[in-house]
Amino acid sequence: xxxxxxxxxxxxxxxxxxxxxxxxxxxxxxxxxxxxxxxxxxxxxxxxxxxxxxxxxxxxxxxxxxxxxxxxxxxxxxxxxxxxxxxx
Amino acid sequence: xxxxxxxxxxxxxxxxxxxxxxxxxxxxxxxxxxxxxxxxxxxxxxxxxxxxxxxxxxxxxxxxxxxxxxxxxxxxxxxxxxxxxxxxxxxxxxxxxxxxxxxxxxxxxxxxxxxxxxxxxxxxxxxxxxxxxxxxxxxxxxxxxxxxxxxxxxxxxxxxxxxxxxxxxxxxxxxxxxxxxxxxxxxxxxxxxxxxxxxxxxxxxxxxxxxxxxxxxxxxxxxxxxxxxxxxxxxxxxxxxxxxxxxx
Numbered sequence: 001x002x003x004x005x006x007x008x009x010x011x012x013x014x015x016x017x018x019x020x021x022x023x024x025x026x027x028x029x030x031x032x033x034x035x036x037x038x039x040x041x042x043x044x045x046x047x048x049x050x051x052x053x054x055x056x057x058x059x060x061x062x063x064x065x066x067x068x069x070x071x072x073x074x075x076x077x078x079x080x081x082x083x084x085x086x087x088x
Numbered sequence: 089x090x091x092x093x094x095x096x097x098x099x100x101x102x103x104x105x106x107x108x109x110x111x112x113x114x115x116x117x118x119x120x121x122x123x124x125x126x127x128x129x130x131x132x133x134x135x136x137x138x139x140x141x142x143x144x145x146x147x148x149x150x151x152x153x154x155x156x157x158x159x160x161x162x163x164x165x166x167x168x169x170x171x172x173x174x175x176x177x178x179x180x181x182x183x184x185x186x187x188x189x190x191x192x193x194x195x196x197x198x199x200x201x202x203x204x205x206x207x208x209x210x211x212x213x214x215x216x217x218x219x220x221x222x223x224x225x226x227x228x229x230x231x232x233x234x235x236x237x238x239x240x241x242x243x244x245x246x247x248x249x250x251x252x253x254x255x256x257x258x259x260x261x262x263x264x265x266x267x268x269x270x271x272x273x274x275x276x277x278x279x280x281x282x283x284x285x286x287x288x289x290x291x292x293x294x295x296x297x298x299x300x301x302x303x304x305x306x307x308x309x310x311x312x313x314x315x316x317x318x319x320x321x322x323x324x325x326x327x328x329x330x331x332x333x334x335x336x
Contacts, residue, residue, distance in 0.1 A: 058141075058144075061219060061224040065224060065228045070314060070318070077318075
């Protein structure tokens, strides 16, 4: 890896870390579960990006499937089931 | 304990934890540095066992027992969900109505579903060679199946997802992992979960000893488990109606 590559990687890592920290904070302060599910999906994608940059593609793959698809879906379905029971 | 006292107890504990954590972090190798004591040993062991993907070697070969624990944890979680979300006597199943889907959405799902399933098959078959493995492939396949719900409707999803068979697949996958561990006793001085099969040639499809078999077992357990988990959540959100909903 040349010095230029290393600089680029460090820059991408810094951006990715800040992005993840900001998204995680937004997810924590979002109170509406439906919105929170959407933020969590984006946060999952950002974490997958971070893991890829840190040379952990195995973890990135798991994170992509669990964090951006399955967990937000479970949250959305729970929110819907609760709302449906409350409406009637 | 009053709110004030609780806050002080928390702050004191947080301060102790913060100082201890910071002190412990100073002992770690530098971020991105040249010294990787654990990584070097794990990679050397992976090469000895002819497993090209060092992560798979750690997961199934060097730390197979930890993975067994994770497997049983997932099994317990899915089992708990099935028991908690089962249909109560006063609940009734209603058929969700047919819905119209945009032709473009339908085409997107029809094209993407085989691509996702092929990706999952690749990930599990090459788990010991390239990044991926049974867990990743299982979750990807399970979420891919739900494209049928996006691109068509719930009736179609129910047809391509036989929940009763997947219940059995989930349990069989978890049992197969535990049972494969006994193959470790085959060799002299064998131990549970020892990677006892011939290791083959590095970077070839037939290599890594029992790791491909472990990957397949995990794929069955995770893939079927996540589909069953989502099925129960979907039923609650779409199909099951409680007594008060009917009357109210």
